[in-house]
Amino acid sequence: MMCDLCGARNAVIVVQQVSNKGKQELHLCLKCAKEQGIFTGGGKLELSLSGLFESLQSAKQPDRLCPVCGRGLADIKKTNRVGCPECYGIFSAEIKDILKKQDITGPYTGSMPERLANFRSVLTDRMMLRTKLEESIASENYEKAALYRDRLKALEKCPVTDGENSEEQHS
Secondary structure, three states: OHHHHHHHOOEEEEEEEEEEEEEEEEEEEEHHHHOOOOEEEEEEEEEOOOHHHHHHHOOOOOOEOOOOOEEHHHHHHOOOOOOOHHHHHOOOHHHHHHHHOOOOOOOOOOOHHHHHHHHHHHHHHHHHHHHHHHHHHHHHOOOHHHHHHHHHHHHHHHOOOOOOHHHHHHH
């Protein structure tokens, strides 16, 4: 098991705190343990528990990273920008907290760039049809489900966008 603080070395010391809030465990390597005032010597362990968990909780924890783009949560908090669409799903709770702190609630109602207008409508149509298809199957309304399935197949044949200007596509 790796050290909870540095994340680079193997943990050799486990410190547990049991309270009415539950049990907390910290896995520490020798170097991080010494930095926190835990000394080992002569086969004995000497430490001061007062404030250990509070100081460790306030210490910087390793940054979580998006597995797709590699952007870290700390960077997202600092810049208020995500690296890719997957970041929204991975860091959804944290992003919601950031938006709440800035008094931003509800869905986005701003403008959409022209080159993405077609992209957005085709994707949202597909998502809406898939949702309706699943609901129809769940409620055993197979006639509606067949209709949604056929519409979805027709949409699947259309490319979302090829990245070119939308005016050139329609001419």
